[in-house]
Amino acid sequence: MTIQQALISVSDKTGVVELAQGLAALGVKLLSTGGTARLLRDAGLGVTEIADYTGFPEMLDGRVKTLHPKVHGGLLARRDLPEHRAALAAHDIGTIDLLVVNLYPFEATVAKPGCTLEDAIENIDIGGPAMVRSAAKNWRDVAVLTDAGQYQSTLAELQAGGGKLADATRFALAVAAFNRIAQYDAAISDYLSAIDFAASANSKTPVKRLFPAQTNASFIKLQDLRYGENPHQEAAFYRDLHPAPGSLAVAEQLQGKELSYNNIADADAAWECVKQWRDAPACVIVKHANPCGVALGADAFEAYSKAFKTDPTSAFGGIIAFNVPVDGKAAAELSKQFIEVLMAPDFTPEALAVFKAKANVRILRIPLAEVAADGATPWQRGQNAMDVKRVSSGLLMQTSDHLDLDPSALKVVSQKQPTAAQMQDLRFAWKVAHYVKSNAIVFCGDGMTLGVGAGQMSRIDSARIASLKADNAGLSLKGSAVASDAFFPFRDGLDVVIDQGATSVIQPGGSMRDQEVIDAANERGVAMVFTGTRHFRH
Numbered sequence: 013m014t015i016q017q018a019l020i021s022v023s024d025k026t027g028v029v030e031l032a033q034g035l036a037a038l039g040v041k042l043l044s045t046g047g048t049a050r051l052l053r054d055a056g057l058g059v060t061e062i063a064d065y066t067g068f069p070e071m072l073d074g075r076v077k078t079l080h081p082k083v084h085g086g087l088l089a090r091r092d093l094p095e096h097r098a099a100l101a102a103h104d105i106g107t108i109d110l111l112v113v114n115l116y117p118f119e120a121t122v123a124k125p126g127c128t129l130e131d132a133i134e135n136i137d138i139g140g141p142a143m144v145r146s147a148a149k150n151w152r153d154v155a156v157l158t159d160a161g162q163y164q165s166t167l168a169e170l171q172a173g174g175g176k177l178a179d180a181t182r183f184a185l186a187v188a189a190f191n192r193i194a195q196y197d198a199a200i201s202d203y204l205s206a207i208d209f210a211a212s213a214n215s216k217t218p219v220k221r222l223f224p225a226q227t228n229a230s231f232i233k234l235q236d237l238r239y240g241e242n243p244h245q246e247a248a249f250y251r252d253l254h255p256a257p258g259s260l261a262v263a264e265q266l267q268g269k270e271l272s273y274n275n276i277a278d279a280d281a282a283w284e285c286v287k288q289w290r291d292a293p294a295c296v297i298v299k300h301a302n303p304c305g306v307a308l309g310a311d312a313f314e315a316y317s318k319a320f321k322t323d324p325t326s327a328f329g330g331i332i333a334f335n336v337p338v339d340g341k342a343a344a345e346l347s348k349q350f351i352e353v354l355m356a357p358d359f360t361p362e363a364l365a366v367f368k369a370k371a372n373v374r375i376l377r378i379p380l381a382e383v384a385a386d387g388a389t390p391w392q393r394g395q396n397a398m399d400v401k402r403v404s405s406g407l408l409m410q411t412s413d414h415l416d417l418d419p420s421a422l423k424v425v426s427q428k429q430p431t432a433a434q435m436q437d438l439r440f441a442w443k444v445a446h447y448v449k450s451n452a453i454v455f456c457g458d459g460m461t462l463g464v465g466a467g468q469m470s471r472i473d474s475a476r477i478a479s480l481k482a483d484n485a486g487l488s489l490k491g492s493a494v495a496s497d498a499f500f501p502f503r504d505g506l507d508v509v510i511d512q513g514a515t516s517v518i519q520p521g522g523s524m525r526d527q528e529v530i531d532a533a534n535e536r537g538v539a540m541v542f543t544g545t546r547h548f549r550h
Contacts, residue, residue, distance in 0.1 A: 013091060013153060014175040018110035019062070020052070021045040021078065021140065023117055026160045029055045031112065034167040038175050040110070045077055046070065078139040087111060087146040091153045111147040111156045112163075115140045115192070119199045129207070129218050136200055144189050151186035152179070158192045195253060198228030223409060229400075234261070240273045247273040258287070258381025266359065267367060268374030275331070275374065277301060279353050282333035283378065285447040286355075292459075293336040295319040296447075299326045302467065306444045307460035312342035312356075318460040320349070323481055331355075335380065338363045415545060417442055423521075423542045425530050430516050430539035434493055438518040438541055441495035446547045452497040453478045453505075455489050455514065462487045471496065472505040479512040489513035498546040499523040503532035510536045520546040 018040050022028050025048065032042055032052050042059040044052055052059045062078055063069045070077035086108035089096040100107065116137035121127055147156035155177050157166060162185065169177055205224035212219045231250035240247035249271070251261035260280045265271070271279075282298040289308065295315035297305040305322035309315030312334050320327050332346065333355040340362030346354065347366050354367075355376045367373055401408045417439060424430065430438060441456035448454060449467040453474040456462060463485075465478030482489050490513035499522050500506050506517065506529055521542035523529065533540040 013109065015040055015109040015155065015170065015177070016175075017041040017043065017086075017106060017108050018112060019043040019078075019083070019086075019108050019143070020048055020112040021062070021143070022048050022112060022114045023137075023140075024114050024160065025051055027163045028052075028112070028160070029057075031157075031163040031167055032057055032059075034171065035110070038170060040175070043108070075138065078143055081105065083108070083143065084146050087143060087154055088150050089153075090150065107153070108147075109154055111143055111154060113140045113144050113156070114158055114160070115144075115196055118196065118203075122199075122203050126217055128216060129212070132203060132218075137196070141193050141196065144193055148186040148189040148193075151182045155182045156185055156189045158185075158189045162188070195230045198230050201226055201228050222411070227407070227409070235270070237276070238270050238272050245273075249273075249276055256381065258378065260376075260378065263355070263376040263378045266364065266375040266377055267371065268353075269372050271353070271374060275353050278331040279333070279355060279376065281447060282331045282353075283355055285444070286333040286335045287380065288443050288446075289335055294334070296333045297322075297327050298331045298333070299323075299329070302449050302464065303444055303447055303461070304330065304464060305461055308440070309459070312336050312338050313345055316342055316345060321485060321487065322461045322464065323485055325484070340366060343367060413446070413547060413549070417543060417545075421544055422518075423544065424539065425521065425526075425542050426533045426538065426540040428534070428537060428539045430541060434516040434539060435541075437493035438495065438516055441493050442518050442543065442547075445495040445497045446549070448497065448549065450497055450548045450550060452495075452547075452549070453509065454495045455479070455482055455492045455509070455512070456495070457489075457492045462489055462492055471498070471500060472502075472508055475505050475508040475512075479508070482512070491515050493518070495519070498548060499526065500529045501525060503529050506532050507536070510538055514538065517541070518543060520544060522546070 018035055020028060020032060020042060021044060028048065029051065036042060036057055042052065042057060043062055043065050044059045045062045049059050049061050066080040066082045068080055081103065082105050085100060085105040089100050089107060091097065091107065116135045118135045121135040122132050144156055144158060147154045157163060169181060202224050205226045206220040207218045208221050230253050232253060234249045234251050237247040237249055239245055255261040260283050278298045278301055281301050282296045285303055285306065286294050286296040292308045293311050293315045294308050295312065296303055297319050304326035305319035307315050307318030309318055327349065329350050329352050331353045332351055337358040337360060338356045339360045343363035343366035347370060351373050353374045353376065355378055357380050358377055359375065367375060397412060399410050399412045437456050440459060441454045444456065444461055445452045445454045448464060451468050451471040451474045453465040453471065454461060455478050463478035463482030465474030468474040468477065479489060492514045493516045494509045494514040496519040499520050501523055502525060509517065516539040517533065518541045521544060530540060
């Protein structure tokens, strides 16, 4: 069906004049509201105000302007039903074949500091969503545009098709319209559900709870995946509506096979871990969700070489992340091993040339997010503000564990004081332990991991596994620093790491047997530091 009449009513007026000019050139009659009508008229376009079209004035400060049978009848009438056409004729209602609407900026309004409840309420669009739903429901006869990004391609198709759009185009536009309405309603629900009404009584701006009474997640599918954790499971990868810069969701795949579910899960673990270091080149190798090698170096080559030494066996088929660009020298060394995924802020042409010979290696470029001078929020660092985990018929939500180690919070509890070099290794080990599955024990020295024990039911088993890993890799633990993600419940775990050569230990503390463990440290002559914060990772 040829588009003969369009209704344009937009809050964001980006590109709307150019769209209207293109429609007018095709002979499409233009209807519009308030400010949009004035903008089009000022551009020299002939436009009919909606109040003149309906014969009913806009009222209630603009709250009511398109809620009228001549609008919704023109959008909802099925052109293939004689009774619908007869009803339109009987009430002098013309068809509206194209609707162009974007909604009041509710999300942008509530994101502003100092937004009042009144501001938020007045930016809840009523007429816009109602029209969008009507047009999208009647997609076989009506096209609906809800985003300026749709204007150019839609106009081009109209121009090429003599004012007509393909069924597939109208259906896709309708799906996008319903998605936009769902996102809009979800934002309103999330905002209002979070308000503590009683606590807000004496506040100009609403007092909001951290966790709303109802949460309405909206995600956009990026791609179908080859399979899930196992080949018999299906999977897909989705991103937030507004993905954070520096996050895996904005990665650009430069080469390689399609990503799998496990690739993405492990890549996220590696990328989040390596982003902790901003003051030195770092490399993180992840296998099955755990770092199996982490190191700092003078450049990407040295950082990788040290990280790889931790556990060459586990590094086979690993996921590797750098916080600095990968150059040709590093790429040449990396290419000697089997790699599933390689991530970095960038790759030099020489590095990419090396990997052309390994076409299956998945290479992801992810520019690091800038850290604000006044202190970055998690979002600015490309991290999630919330962690979400599905359980049977439910959802667990928590604030993400992005707590940075505050040097002033460290408490030396042993008689022996750590040296400056030991303290540097302890802080490095603590950062690594943050990303190791609990129970976690991490041996480190000279800016690299020496042994990693992860995911065991007892801490002493993790300690034994970490030392076994180091022994298998031919690495000495003499003089090493050890991080434990949670307290030592007994001295036995501490004795294991000391027996293997550790001379300094960092742990949260907080056990009822802390004094027993401290006494053991003093007895064995090692330095022990408490952080006061644990980092369980399940």
